[in-house]
Every structure is written in structure tokens, then in C-alpha cells.
Amino acid sequence: MKRSRFSEEQIIAVLREQEAGVPTADVCRKHGISSATFYAWKARYGGMDVSDAKRLKGLEEENAKLKRLLADAMLDNVALKDLLSKKFLTPVARREAVAHLETTYGMSERRACQVICADRKMIRYRSRRPADAVLRLRLRELAGEQRRFGYRRLHVLLRHEGHVVNRKKTQRLYREEGLSVRRRRGRKRATGTRAPLLVETKPNARWSIDFVHDQFASGRRFRILNIIDDVTKECLAAIPDTSISGRRVARELAGIICWRGKPGMIVSDHGTEFTSNAMLAWTQAAGVAWHFIAPGKPMQNGICEAFNGRMRDELLNETLFYDLDHARSVVAKWVTAYNERRPHSALGYLTPAAYAATLTATHDRLRNPDQLRRSSVAQPAHMRQSQPWTPASAG
Incomplete structure (x- = not known):
């Protein structure tokens, strides 16, 4: 106005x-x-x-x-x-x-x-944070190679390659690049208390055995026999075939015992292959203790069930199998990578092979007191407290 x-x-x-x-x-x-x-x-x-x-x-x-x-x-x-x-x-x-x-x-x-x-x-405010183009590119490449790995395992792989970064930074880049993996979780049910099986923290203390099923591109079904060391989390064998009988299971276990050694116990469910006369005869002849889980309680064999879930998530759901030879080749490569290159969260993100090596070295030192005494005398200021074999819950 x-x-x-x-x-x-x-x-x-x-x-x-x-x-x-x-x-x-x-x-x-x-x-x-x-x-x-x-x-x-x-x-x-x-x-x-x-x-x-x-x-x-x-x-x-x-x-x-x-x-x-x-x-x-x-x-x-x-x-x-x-x-x-x-x-x-x-x-x-x-x-x-x-x-x-x-x-x-x-x-x-x-x-x-x-x-x-x-x-x-x-x-x-305008961010002055570096773009980290090289790190982002390598993170995307690793996520493309291992599509079902989360940021923790990818972080371990980056550290192994020499990328010294903070875990939170890896998580931030993982989220910004849109690499998050959707987890398929089932409904949790309340469970009562149960007494877990106690095993010694040493290799071959307990094995778990179970089957996982899949099918070829033609629609024909096949199964994989998985044998796991419960302490070291190593996959001792993953055997694909269209039919695996109790005799075949006994033959495969005998072959593993020849180069691995006899286990203290083998745990399985009540499958017909494991309760057959051939398996009962083999366990008596080999002197191997066999433990059957309670019916309808697969979590009593939880270590092998978890391995089956990882195999299905990272291998079976991501691969199209053409025939039995192709399945055997792919499964063998994946088992080698699982034992030697894949970090395991339950082992402090060590690979199962590396963790088994540490347990074997500790076992050798405890069996040779003279060597342990010499090492303790040589370095009195940095003497390490070696833990004896203690029962560990693996149920």
C-alpha cells in the first residue's frame, strides 16, 4: 500500500x-x-x-x-x-x-x-566422506559371487583381501549399495528344556549325518548325503546321488574313517537308511556309537540341519543342476569353498579348516607335555594359558 x-x-x-x-x-x-x-x-x-x-x-x-x-x-x-x-x-x-x-x-x-x-x-552441512569407489566395487563383486552372504561374512572376506575397514563401514556400504539379503524365517515354537549331548572340543568327537533333497532341470529328484563334524563344523562329505541306501551310507562312512579316523559318536534321525540292518551291522562291526534323535525333534541334530539350510540357501536355490555329474562337480567345489574359504560365525569367523588346525595344534601340545614345558620356559613373560579338553554343549 x-x-x-x-x-x-x-x-x-x-x-x-x-x-x-x-x-x-x-x-x-x-x-x-x-x-x-x-x-x-x-x-x-x-x-x-x-x-x-x-x-x-x-x-x-x-x-x-x-x-x-x-x-x-x-x-x-x-x-x-x-x-x-x-x-x-x-x-x-x-x-x-x-x-x-x-x-x-x-x-x-x-x-x-x-x-x-x-x-x-x-x-x-555437506558430507566430506570419501566415495570409496574401489571398496564399493569389490563389495558388489563379492556379493555377486556369494549372493547369500551377509555383510559380516563379506567384511571378513574384505579383510582377508587387505581392505582394512571398520565393520560398521562395511555395513553402511552394504546397505547403501542395496545388497541386503532377505531372510526366510519360519515360525518359532516354544520348546521345553532338554539335556544337550556333551562332547569334547576336539575333532571327531561327534559327527552328524542327514539328507537334503533337490531336483535336476529335467525334474528328476536326487538327494545329497551330508556328513558334518559337529566341533570343527567341517563338511566331511557331501555325496549326491539319485538313490542312497543303507549299504551305501555304511560304505561312505567307512571310507571317511579310513582317512579321518573313527568318531566318538554319530547322530542322525530315524531315517530308513540309518535304521536298516546294514547300518546296524556296520556300527557293531566298526564299534561306533550311534545316537538317534527324538522323533519330531530335528533341532537335536541342529548343526547338520543348519548346514543343510546354508547349502540350500547358498547353493541349491542358486544353481540349476543338469545331470548327476554336474551336481557332483558343483557340490564338490562348494564343499571345498565352505571348508577352506567361507568364514563361519560360530567359529569366530574362522574357516572350518583353520579352526580345525588350531584345535589339532592345541591337542598336540597337550599330548606332549615336554613341548609345552619348553615353550613355557622359552617365553616366561608371554606364557599362554592352554585350556584342557572340556566338554562342550553341541546339542
């Missing part, structure tokens, strides 16, 4: 001249105003004195200020309703919210920050 050349005092003085008897035309000509302006002044300030005019002007200014405040409050409410479906808890989300308010509602940065209660320093 254009500011008037006349103040309230001057306007009231002009009106007083006309009220004193001076013709309106002469008053307008004297002060250089039009008759329309004169009558507009009279409609607004007629019958007022100077104090009344000042009070009216103050009320008008206050009314305009209240209107502006009301309009701003209504605009803020509309903006907040627009942002109601969005969560701006992180700095990135707050920056996006401020940019949205500035572009959509024409707000200034200061006002937009006041609306969402954000600090302007945080809004203006």
Missing part, C-alpha cells in the same frame, strides 16, 4: 477547515488533493480527533500483523500435514524435508527449519 503524503494530524486539520465553512473545492485546491480523496478521508476520519486517529491506525497495524501471523500458522499447518506421512529423523531426511518446503511452499530456509525444528548448520 502506497504511503500517504499526509499524516493523521494533517488530514484531520483539512477536514476541520471544511467543517469551519470553507468550500470543499477550495480546500481540495489549496491542499492539492482530489474531491474523491477528500470524501474518502471524511468517511474514515470524520468526527475524530488526533488521538482517535492514532488509535485507529494502531488497531489497523495490529490487525494486519495478526492476519499475517494467522496466515503463517495456517501455512505451517498445511506444510506439516504434507510432511506427516514422511519421517525426518535422520539428517538426510531433514535436508530433504527442508528442500521440499522451500520448493513447494516457497518458504525460506530459516522458516522451513523452524517448522521442522531443525538446525540450519545441519541443513547446510
Whole structure:
């Protein structure tokens, strides 16, 4: 609104001249105003004195200020309703919210920050974090090679290749690259207390054995016999075939015992192959203790069940098998990678082969007290406390 050349005092003085008897035309000509302006002044300030005019002007200014405040409050409410479906808890989300308010509602940065209660320093901050292009590329390559690995195992693989990074950084890059793997989880049921089987923390203390099923591209089904060392988590054998009888199972176990040694116990379910006469005769002849889990309790053979789940998730669900020879080749390569290159979370992210080597070295030192005594005398200041064989729960 254009500011008037006349103040309230001057306007009231002009009106007083006309009220004193001076013709309106002469008053307008004297002060250089039009008759329309004169009558507009009279409609607004007629019958007022100077104090009344000042009070009216103050009320008008206050009314305009209240209107502006009301309009701003209504605009803020509309903006907040627009942002109601969005969560701006992180700095990135707050920056996006401020940019949205500035572009959509024409707000200034200061006002937009006041609306969402954000600090302007945080809004203006620009990250100086390096792009890590090489690390991101290698992480994507590893995730492409091992599509069912999470960020923890990928982090171990990166550390083995010489990329010294923090685990949280690997997790952040893993999430930003969109490499997260969806876990298929079954419904958990409450279980009662049970007494776990106690085994010594040494190789061959206990083996687990079970079958896993799959099919070829032609639709023909086949099965894989998995034999696991429960302590070292090594896969001793994974034997694919279209049919595996009890005699075949006994023959494969005998072959493994020839180069591995006899286990203290073998655990399995009540499958027909394991309860057959051929298996019963073999266990008696070989002198191997065989333990059957309770019916309907597969978690009593949980280590082998977990291995079966990893095999299905990382190999069977990701591979199309054409024939039996192809299945044997692929399964053999995967078992080698599982034992020698795949970090295992239950072993402190060591590979099963590396963990078995540490257990074997500890076992040899404990069996040779002279060697242990010489090592303790040679380094008295850094003597390590060797743990004897203690029963460990593996149920």
C-alpha cells in the first residue's frame, strides 16, 4: 500500500477547515488533493480527533500483523500435514524435508527449519566422506559371487583381501549399495528344556549325518548325503546321488574313517537308511556309537540341519543342476569353498579348516607335555594359558 503524503494530524486539520465553512473545492485546491480523496478521508476520519486517529491506525497495524501471523500458522499447518506421512529423523531426511518446503511452499530456509525444528548448520552441512569407489566395487563383486552372504561374512572376506575397514563401514556400504539379503524365517515354537549331548572340543568327537533333497532341470529328484563334524563344523562329505541306501551310507562312512579316523559318536534321525540292518551291522562291526534323535525333534541334530539350510540357501536355490555329474562337480567345489574359504560365525569367523588346525595344534601340545614345558620356559613373560579338553554343549 502506497504511503500517504499526509499524516493523521494533517488530514484531520483539512477536514476541520471544511467543517469551519470553507468550500470543499477550495480546500481540495489549496491542499492539492482530489474531491474523491477528500470524501474518502471524511468517511474514515470524520468526527475524530488526533488521538482517535492514532488509535485507529494502531488497531489497523495490529490487525494486519495478526492476519499475517494467522496466515503463517495456517501455512505451517498445511506444510506439516504434507510432511506427516514422511519421517525426518535422520539428517538426510531433514535436508530433504527442508528442500521440499522451500520448493513447494516457497518458504525460506530459516522458516522451513523452524517448522521442522531443525538446525540450519545441519541443513547446510555437506558430507566430506570419501566415495570409496574401489571398496564399493569389490563389495558388489563379492556379493555377486556369494549372493547369500551377509555383510559380516563379506567384511571378513574384505579383510582377508587387505581392505582394512571398520565393520560398521562395511555395513553402511552394504546397505547403501542395496545388497541386503532377505531372510526366510519360519515360525518359532516354544520348546521345553532338554539335556544337550556333551562332547569334547576336539575333532571327531561327534559327527552328524542327514539328507537334503533337490531336483535336476529335467525334474528328476536326487538327494545329497551330508556328513558334518559337529566341533570343527567341517563338511566331511557331501555325496549326491539319485538313490542312497543303507549299504551305501555304511560304505561312505567307512571310507571317511579310513582317512579321518573313527568318531566318538554319530547322530542322525530315524531315517530308513540309518535304521536298516546294514547300518546296524556296520556300527557293531566298526564299534561306533550311534545316537538317534527324538522323533519330531530335528533341532537335536541342529548343526547338520543348519548346514543343510546354508547349502540350500547358498547353493541349491542358486544353481540349476543338469545331470548327476554336474551336481557332483558343483557340490564338490562348494564343499571345498565352505571348508577352506567361507568364514563361519560360530567359529569366530574362522574357516572350518583353520579352526580345525588350531584345535589339532592345541591337542598336540597337550599330548606332549615336554613341548609345552619348553615353550613355557622359552617365553616366561608371554606364557599362554592352554585350556584342557572340556566338554562342550553341541546339542
